Amino acid sequence: MHIDRYERNWIRFAGGLLVVFAAALTVAAVFLGVRLPGIAEQTIPIAQAGGEYDINKGWIRELAPRRYEVNMRARVWSFEPREIRIPAGSTVTFYIHSDDITHGIKIQNTTVSTMIFPGHVAKVTYTFDKPGEYVFVCHEYCGAGHHFMSGRVIVEE
Amino acid sequence: MSLAAIKQYEMPRSERNLYLSFILIGFAHLMVGLFLGFMQGMQHAGIDLYRVIPIVRHYYQGLTIHGVFNVLVFTTFFIAGFLLFVTSTSLKKPINLRLGWLTFCVMTIGLLLTDYAVFTNQASVLYTAYSPLEAHWTFYLGLALVVVGTWLQLLIVGRMVLQWRKENPGQRTPLLAFGALATLLMWGLASIPLAVLFVGILLPWSLDLIPGVDVLFNRTLFWMSGHPIVYFWLLPAYLSWYFMLPKQVGGKLFSEPLARLAFLLFIPLSLPVGFHHQYVDPGVAEGYKYIHFILTFAVFMPSVMTAFTVLASLETGGRARGGKGLLGWVTKLPWNDPSVTAQLLAMVLFALGGISGLINASYNMNLVVHNTLFVPGHFHLTVGTAVALTFMGIVYWLVPHLTGRRLFSAKMGVVQAWLWFIGMTIMSRGMSWAGMLGAPRRTALGSAPYFMDEWVLPSWFTAIGGVILTISGFLFFINMLASLWLAPKAEKQVEVPVAEPLIDEGAKMPAWLDRYTVWAGAAVLLVAIAYTPALVKLISDLSMTVPGLKPY
Numbered sequence: 253m254h255i256d257r258y259e260r261n262w263i264r265f266a267g268g269l270l271v272v273f274a275a276a277l278t279v280a281a282v283f284l285g286v287r288l289p290g291i292a293e294q295t296i297p298i299a300q301a302g303g304e305y306d307i308n309k310g311w312i313r314e315l316a317p318r319r320y321e322v323n324m325r326a327r328v329w330s331f332e333p334r335e336i337r338i339p340a341g342s343t344v345t346f347y348i349h350s351d352d353i354t355h356g357i358k359i360q361n362t363t364v365s366t367m368i369f370p371g372h373v374a375k376v377t378y379t380f381d382k383p384g385e386y387v388f389v390c391h392e393y394c395g396a397g398h399h400f401m402s403g404r405v406i407v408e409e
Numbered sequence: 410m411s412l413a414a415i416k417q418y419e420m421p422r423s424e425r426n427l428y429l430s431f432i433l434i435g436f437a438h439l440m441v442g443l444f445l446g447f448m449q450g451m452q453h454a455g456i457d458l459y460r461v462i463p464i465v466r467h468y469y470q471g472l473t474i475h476g477v478f479n480v481l482v483f484t485t486f487f488i489a490g491f492l493l494f495v496t497s498t499s500l501k502k503p504i505n506l507r508l509g510w511l512t513f514c515v516m517t518i519g520l521l522l523t524d525y526a527v528f529t530n531q532a533s534v535l536y537t538a539y540s541p542l543e544a545h546w547t548f549y550l551g552l553a554l555v556v557v558g559t560w561l562q563l564l565i566v567g568r569m570v571l572q573w574r575k576e577n578p579g580q581r582t583p584l585l586a587f588g589a590l591a592t593l594l595m596w597g598l599a600s601i602p603l604a605v606l607f608v609g610i611l612l613p614w615s616l617d618l619i620p621g622v623d624v625l626f627n628r629t630l631f632w633m634s635g636h637p638i639v640y641f642w643l644l645p646a647y648l649s650w651y652f653m654l655p656k657q658v659g660g661k662l663f664s665e666p667l668a669r670l671a672f673l674l675f676i677p678l679s680l681p682v683g684f685h686h687q688y689v690d691p692g693v694a695e696g697y698k699y700i701h702f703i704l705t706f707a708v709f710m711p712s713v714m715t716a717f718t719v720l721a722s723l724e725t726g727g728r729a730r731g732g733k734g735l736l737g738w739v740t741k742l743p744w745n746d747p748s749v750t751a752q753l754l755a756m757v758l759f760a761l762g763g764i765s766g767l768i769n770a771s772y773n774m775n776l777v778v779h780n781t782l783f784v785p786g787h788f789h790l791t792v793g794t795a796v797a798l799t800f801m802g803i804v805y806w807l808v809p810h811l812t813g814r815r816l817f818s819a820k821m822g823v824v825q826a827w828l829w830f831i832g833m834t835i836m837s838r839g840m841s842w843a844g845m846l847g848a849p850r851r852t853a854l855g856s857a858p859y860f861m862d863e864w865v866l867p868s869w870f871t872a873i874g875g876v877i878l879t880i881s882g883f884l885f886f887i888n889m890l891a892s893l894w895l896a897p898k899a900e901k902q903v904e905v906p907v908a909e910p911l912i913d914e915g916a917k918m919p920a921w922l923d924r925y926t927v928w929a930g931a932a933v934l935l936v937a938i939a940y941t942p943a944l945v946k947l948i949s950d951l952s953m954t955v956p957g958l959k960p961y
Contacts, residue, residue: 253666253914253917253919253922254664254912254914254917255664255666256663258717258721259663259714259717259718262713263713266709266710266713267713270706270709270710273771274702274703277702277773278772280773280774281772286773286776287695287773288695288698288773289690290691290694290695291691291692328958329960348691352541352958353539353542353958353960354540354541356689356780356849358779358780358781360861361847363777365689365777365779365780366689366691367689367690367691368691369625369690370624370955371624371625371952371955372624372691372692373691374691387859389849389852389857389859391779391780392539392780392851393472393535393539393542395469395542395958395960395961396467396533396960397960398853399852399858400857400858402858
């Protein structure tokens with residue numbers, strides 16, 4: 253079977269490039285900690301660690317200075333809690349579940365992005381270094397009011 | 410066998426009508442889908458046409474119809490007509506017409522059920538149909554019947570190829586029939602999980618026969634078929650680029666073995682990549698996501714080969730037409746032929762679409778773009794241009810060929826192709842840009858309270874690009890309707906372009922480049938490796954308890 257020399261080189265070059273890309277992404281995942289959501293250890297989201305779950309405010313728990321755990325609930329068409337206030341430099345672990353259908357959350361200008369399903373808990377962690385307001389939105393279609401579903405993380409000085 | 414030996418096969422009228430019916434139904438639905446796309450683009454720019462033009466109740470009903478019609482109905486119906494046509498042409502005998510019309514009836518009944526469900530706002534669940542969003546049962550049954558139609562095509566084409574081989578021992582399957590069968594075989598394997606989902610779970614669930622569903626299990630089944638389906642749309646376009654377009658530009662197929670290899674590689678590699686749509690799904694372990702990430706990069710390779718072979722084939726044409734120098738051959742290509750121009754421009758944008766696809770597939774980089782407008786910015790370049798504009802380009806010779814009339818206006822066709830190219834460049838730029846700035850996809854952004862200032866300019870790109878695309882689509886339909894009924898009869902029937910290989914490999918071509926079994930076996934094996942542990946866990950944790958909801 254005849255393969256042109258240029259074509260052979262092109263295939264090698266393109267294959268090599270893909271290997272380089274894949275290696276870079278692997279480094280980012282393993283060594284820089286840019287992780288995807290996986291299987292969360294916590295499977296019952298609400299009040300598992302003791303403490304009161306206020307259905308109106310959601311549940312934010314300070315584990316240590318600048319270490320927070322947030323339980324979040326998504327339902328058509330709102331997030332609870334809708335507003336989260338934390339000091340700058342805080343590392344927050346979110347445990348997010350859905351009460352009804354599939355939702356999603358993206359916190360703007362962060363790497364936080366996950367789907368939210370009934371029956372599963374999404375666990376994501378992020379460190380908010382820069383003060384400011386981080387809007388979060390539902391990024392999976394969830395019915396006629398989907399575009400109203402949002403909230404914000406306020407990172408204070 | 411020398412491809413030059415392919416003579417025009419005299420196709421009976423009823424056979425031509427079958428292909429024409431498939432194609433026209435597909436394009437009629439595309440017309441509706443395009444118009445709804447126009448309304449979506451305007452909505453993003455803050456102009457709400459849903460109150461003025463009440464063909465749908467709200468943005469999401471329109472979005473559902475836009476997605477279902479453009480990527481499920483238009484593609485599938487066009488592909489049915491086109492693949493059956495090229496098989497018949499290249500094997501020089503009619504398809505089994507009774508089975509052909511049966512296929513048409515099954516798919517059309519399915520289509521009518523789907524049309525009913527979406528137009529009455531009983532299925533505004535978008536084309537991904539993510540449960541527990543629940544649709545009317547006619548939606549699930551209708552789409553399942555359309556899939557059954559694609560299996561019937563596999564039966565028709567598979568039987569014809571087998572019979573042809575029996576009659577022509579020791580010869581290679583003609584390229585067009587070879588490509589058609591590879592496409593249908595890949596999809597035949599890949600569509601099984603989708604059929605299980607729609608017929609086994611969603612249909613009985615929508616009829617209240619089972620109380621609930623398991624969300625993650627359903628998503629996994631969906632994406633097992635949901636990524637291969639993009640290759641089901643793309644391969645017929647590749648078929649035209651590899652085996653037809655070189656002839657249209659006066660060139661030859663640069664490398665027959667690599668062309669065949671690319672088609673065969675898609676059979677195993679298209680399938681085990683679904684988790685790259687589920688990178689941010691909780692409940693799926695990172696390890697499986699990583700495996701699918703690597704396999705998704707692997708399925709990039711046959712497209713990389715395509716880029717070289719197709720460009721080199723075009724170059725042989727440009728040089729044969731007197732093109733000189735490094736790029737001089739490009740200007741010598743027949744740019745006044747709307748079929749050629751449409752397909753060349755489709756390729757240009759496909760290069761960008763391929764790169765943006767690689768970004769989506771890039772494991773943790775997906776965190777930035779997941780479910781943002783970057784994703785539709787990507788697939789309007791691939792399915793929305795590489796596929797749709799190529800299909801339009803094919804129609805510019807195929808419809809005149811089938812009707813025996815001339816194309817109404819070649820000039821209008823060339824303008825249409827350029828407008829599509831320009832409109833899509835602007836719109837896709839707008840979408841990708843807004844997506845990089847965090848704008849979510851599948852969202853009535855124009856009404857969102859969190860709409861950000863920096864999304865304004867990209868949204869206008871989206872809207873303006875959408876307007877240009879709508880004009881382009883309008884020109885296309887005018888041209889087609891006029892070609893069907895107004896254009897004069899052609900003195901000589903338009904020829905079917907079939908490219909010859911540049912080098913006749915003869916007996917040097919390895920036999921495994923004309924065999925399907927081993928590739929289908931490889932597909933099953935790869936799917937088993939990439940999915941078994943994850944599926945075992947999903948099934949052992951299976952809890953079909955989440956009830957449906959219709960919040961639309």
